[in-house]
Amino acid sequence: MEKVRKSDAEWQAELSAEQFDVCRGKGTERPFLGKYNACKVSGTYVCSCCGHPVFSSKCKFDSGTGWPSFTAPIADDAVAEKPDVSFFIQCTEVICARCEAHLGHVFDDGPAPNGLRYCINSVSLDLKPDGDVEEIG
Numbered sequence: 001m002e003k004v005r006k007s008d009a010e011w012q013a014e015l016s017a018e019q020f021d022v023c024r025g026k027g028t029e030r031p032f033l034g035k036y037n038a039c040k041v042s043g044t045y046v047c048s049c050c051g052h053p054v055f056s057s058k059c060k061f062d063s064g065t066g067w068p069s070f071t072a073p074i075a076d077d078a079v080a081e082k083p084d085v086s087f088f089i090q091c092t093e094v095i096c097a098r099c100e101a102h103l104g105h106v107f108d109d110g111p112a113p114n115g116l117r118y119c120i121n122s123v124s125l126d127l128k129p130d131g132d133v134e135e136i137g
Contacts, residue, residue, distance in 0.1 A: 001077070045126070071116055
């Protein structure tokens, strides 16, 4: 997969202020207000910065946390994980493997079978309903 690399100025020109804050500045949206928190539409969630497929609605579940939650990424190489100590606790940041946009965090308090909860910001995602996804490589 070809990586997407852009300057902050290029990202700012393409993204909304909230997208830039969350995706490029590692911010977070307010809980329960994101457009995909309660979404039940079947499809593929792609990175809102580069369109790379990152999660499937098949792995989405209601965690009660106020953010869209998934048990796993759409593919093993769809996202990357990095240690994050910015909140004075050890957690794991989830980023888009293609453009390195901040998507959210992964925690080990999710449901079976793997016990993981990918807690993702809605503003970091775009939903492509089933049958409407282009493969990006």
